[in-house]
Amino acid sequence: MKNRKLLMIPGPTPVLRSIQDEMGRETVAFGDSEFVADFQQLVNDLKELWSCDGMAFVVAASGTFAMEMALVNNLKRGDALLIVSNGFFGDRFIEIAKKKGYVYDVLSAPWGQVVSPEQIAKQLKNKKYDAVTVTHVDTSTGAVAPVHDIGQVMKDYPETIYIVDGVCSVAGEPVDMKKDHIDVLFSGSQKAFGVAPGLALLWAGKKSLERRDMLPEVIEYYADYKKWAPIMDDTKKYFATPAVNMTWAMKKSVDIIKEEGLENRYARHRKNAGAMRAALEAMGFTILADPSCRAVTLSNPLYPEGVEDLAFRTELEKQGVQVAGGLGEYAGKMFRIGHMGNVDEHELAATVCAMEKTLKKLVPGYEVGKGITAFLKYLCS
Ligand SMILES: Cc1ncc(COP(=O)(O)O)c(C=O)c1O
Incomplete structure (x- = not known):
């Protein structure tokens, strides 16, 4: 299956x-x-x-x-x-x-x-x-x-x-x-x-x-x-x-x-965005937006050295998760991931795990677990 x-x-x-x-x-x-x-x-x-x-x-x-x-x-x-x-x-x-x-x-x-x-x-x-x-x-x-x-x-x-x-x-x-x-x-x-x-x-x-x-x-x-x-x-x-x-x-x-309730919905978006970002940073990505103005609806992570855009997104898709490529001068340097709407914690956790499996395949010596640990720590804090 x-x-x-x-x-x-x-x-x-x-x-x-x-x-x-x-x-x-x-x-x-x-x-x-x-x-x-x-x-x-x-x-x-x-x-x-x-x-x-x-x-x-x-x-x-x-x-x-x-x-x-x-x-x-x-x-x-x-x-x-x-x-x-x-x-x-x-x-x-x-x-x-x-x-x-x-x-x-x-x-x-x-x-x-x-x-x-x-x-x-x-x-x-x-x-x-x-x-x-x-x-x-x-x-x-x-x-x-x-x-x-x-x-x-x-x-x-x-x-x-x-x-x-x-x-x-x-x-x-x-x-x-x-x-x-x-x-x-x-x-x-x-x-x-x-x-x-x-x-x-x-x-x-x-x-x-x-x-x-x-x-x-x-x-x-x-x-x-x-x-x-x-x-x-x-x-x-x-x-x-x-x-x-x-x-x-x-x-x-x-x-x-x-x-x-709108206020609860905004709070949920804030929490999910924080957890996803903690995971992305723990996995070695850098968030493009300045910390003073990061949206809660999506994140735009820049790839770490040695991770190639197409290889990453193709493998991630094989692992069952679709993300979008960067636009303009950031095409090839960054991907875009949504964490908005009715996305829940299960879907976000599964996404982080799929990213870790992808990095494990693409980056020699990558140790799985950093991303999902940071994700859970944020959610449980
Ligand atoms: C901020 C913003 N404005 C406008 C648009 C255009 O919307 P649509 O693609 O639905 O025509 C988009 C699409 O992603 C968007 O993100």
Whole structure:
């Protein structure tokens, strides 16, 4: 019998059986009264959980679509955008901004570090921006931006829309639109929600909805708040066919989050991340992100001398665990491992053991046990 393949990449993350069951249900009409009620409940719960004073949107798409949706409903061609980038996904806003004709500036940090609230405050003092984007956790580096402290800066700029990319953070890292003064937050189903890929989630605060009202016609059709708002207000209505089974799966994920409680969920993520990092360091890896800004949703370990990327990931996969390769200039030097969503301690322990078996095969003289000991010590401390 072969080992089960554990999906430890930073999204999609493992999907619980109870969530999978929702995807496997017999599909019903999107006008079915039970589905309409479930969809409405989901939208309402999302709004409440992340303290949104406007509207939550659930749309069939991936996280990149949510990035676009966030920008096009808050900016028009020629508007000024400040992009705060801590890596690959922060830089993706640059590509979108170019295509949309925004006038943009970029504040960026070396990979593994984050732009500070002070740097942002200085930039905002010098120039007026219509919006600022911040990537909460950049999946390319495993660094977490201080979105709360940045929000304390943003609240002094009521004319500027504060947009947070929470694709790799929401439901794992603490974030709250009200406390953090965020106007637009977005995410995807496949990361810390532990649902399969396929849904974009976007929370638009009141200020962002008002900005949309002030914009001239938005040329994007599927991304326009105005097309989706009537549906999110009353899920009986139709604009474009909702992903019925994915919506159920998403609702199940949110039910699980409500049952666990957000604070408990954040604490679990912190603990699991600490244990995984202790194991990685004990096995000889170095974590890319600076200790002052390490995300709890994933880790990006650099290989020790003598461990080759492809050989490591290929052998690890034979041992039943999939991780992702490094991006950009870290391709070949680092791998990326997710520890978010509904991943439990059993899965993390099995992952550490598979890594130890892999290192035993690849590194002459490697003694197994260092990683799992550090993991257990952390969890039991
Ligand atoms: C922080 C961040 N933003 C945006 C995206 C893009 O999301 P998607 O791949 O679902 O389009 C990703 C994907 O990993 C991400 O990690």
